Amino acid sequence: MDVITLLAAVLVNALLMMLALFVGVGIRSRSGLQAWQFMLLGQALGFGLLIVATRAQPQLLATLGVMALSGSAAAMVLSVGRFLSLRTPAWALLLPPLLLGAVHAVIYGDQKLATGITNLVIGLQILWGSGLLLRGAGRVRWRWLCGAAAMANALFTLGRAALVLGWPEVYPRFIAPHPLNFASLMLLNASLVLGTMGFLLAHRDAAEQALVRLASLDPLTGLLNRREWMNRAGRALGAAGGTADDATVLLMLDLDHFKLINDERGHPVGDEVLKLAGEVLRGELRASDLLGRYGGEEFCLLLRHCDPEAFSRLDARLHQALRRRCEASLGFVVDFSAGAVRVQPGETLAAAIKRADDQLYRAKHAGRGRTLCADGVL
Numbered sequence: 001m002d003v004i005t006l007l008a009a010v011l012v013n014a015l016l017m018m019l020a021l022f023v024g025v026g027i028r029s030r031s032g033l034q035a036w037q038f039m040l041l042g043q044a045l046g047f048g049l050l051i052v053a054t055r056a057q058p059q060l061l062a063t064l065g066v067m068a069l070s071g072s073a074a075a076m077v078l079s080v081g082r083f084l085s086l087r088t089p090a091w092a093l094l095l096p097p098l099l100l101g102a103v104h105a106v107i108y109g110d111q112k113l114a115t116g117i118t119n120l121v122i123g124l125q126i127l128w129g130s131g132l133l134l135r136g137a138g139r140v141r142w143r144w145l146c147g148a149a150a151m152a153n154a155l156f157t158l159g160r161a162a163l164v165l166g167w168p169e170v171y172p173r174f175i176a177p178h179p180l181n182f183a184s185l186m187l188l189n190a191s192l193v194l195g196t197m198g199f200l201l202a203h204r205d206a207a208e209q210a211l212v213r214l215a216s217l218d219p220l221t222g223l224l225n226r227r228e229w230m231n232r233a234g235r236a237l238g239a240a241g242g243t244a245d246d247a248t249v250l251l252m253l254d255l256d257h258f259k260l261i262n263d264e265r266g267h268p269v270g271d272e273v274l275k276l277a278g279e280v281l282r283g284e285l286r287a288s289d290l291l292g293r294y295g296g297e298e299f300c301l302l303l304r305h306c307d308p309e310a311f312s313r314l315d316a317r318l319h320q321a322l323r324r325r326c327e328a329s330l331g332f333v334v335d336f337s338a339g340a341v342r343v344q345p346g347e348t349l350a351a352a353i354k355r356a357d358d359q360l361y362r363a364k365h366a367g368r369g370r371t372l373c374a375d376g377v378l
């Protein structure tokens, strides 16, 4: 085994993974994965140039090679930043490869210094990326996988820098068949494979989350859609066992004369009213309350631990907030009618909804703009 063969293996590996990502998920699939493909390309290009530099144009090709490797590390940081929605300033990404290239070209004559500076800069770049991945990784598997692989690679690269700058007499030349060189290239290879697997997992996780969001949220208001709300409300009632002291209130709420708004002001204004109503409701409720868009201009709320006084105050706030908000934003007042019931012990969600809907129907017929409760009280 010699270092050039190992280098060539890393290069081929990086190229194949890049190709596999290109064929498997496409270059435009997701910006984070796209940057990761550039990272792999940078590795292949950098090591390719370093291999050729051992035979021809050493100064120029080795300088371009280390620039490609540093650019590849910048692409890794960019990829991490995009996956985690973090801001990575362009200057901090671009400056290291450019400065490293300039410095490397100038100090090329001093091989040890050039190698030390190169490893130091690239090691710090990878350390940055691995730090972003590991900080707050929590239970996210792909972050641990990519972060640990990158961290090991960063520490090894920084170790090389420390060795060549501090103890140049024991540091082996880059292409010398030394165990340190073999270990470092094998580690690099492993970190490329693990990192790529990690980012594929991240890509899959993100796609899964997008699907879950799509299946459970109403796209216009961002509230839970009817199916998801029913699921969660059913689970909440099941968990509470419908006990009376739980004081669970179900409220069905329907905007008044909404058809008129659509007809007179247009569908987009109607959509705006629905969005505002969603925001108002979300803003007035507690985190433990369950809010959803039941359909059309009807909303459904499950309020836990809600005593009658608290409910009357909340109801008054909701009417007032919707009227004010629509008047301030759209120039006209919108109100709603609602029916509320206290969920009885053992009562099913469907039965409670039916009772609340009956109250809503009564509220509409009693002149709208009001909330009615079964038997007049909750």
Ligand SMILES: Nc1nc2c(ncn2[C@@H]2O[C@H](COP(=O)(O)OP(=O)(O)OP(=O)(O)O)[C@@H](O)[C@H]2O)c(=O)[nH]1
Binding pocket: 220, 254, 255, 256, 257, 258, 259, 260, 262, 266, 267, 268, 269, 270, 271, 274, 295, 296, 297, 364, 368
């Ligand atoms: N803009 C918009 N309109 C919708 C949407 N979903 C349902 N609608 C409209 O909501 C209107 C509901 O009308 P109705 O059921 O007659 O209710 P209303 O006019 O509010 O009358 P009352 O409830 O009796 O006060 C219909 O015109 C639907 O087309 C939506 O997502 N956006």
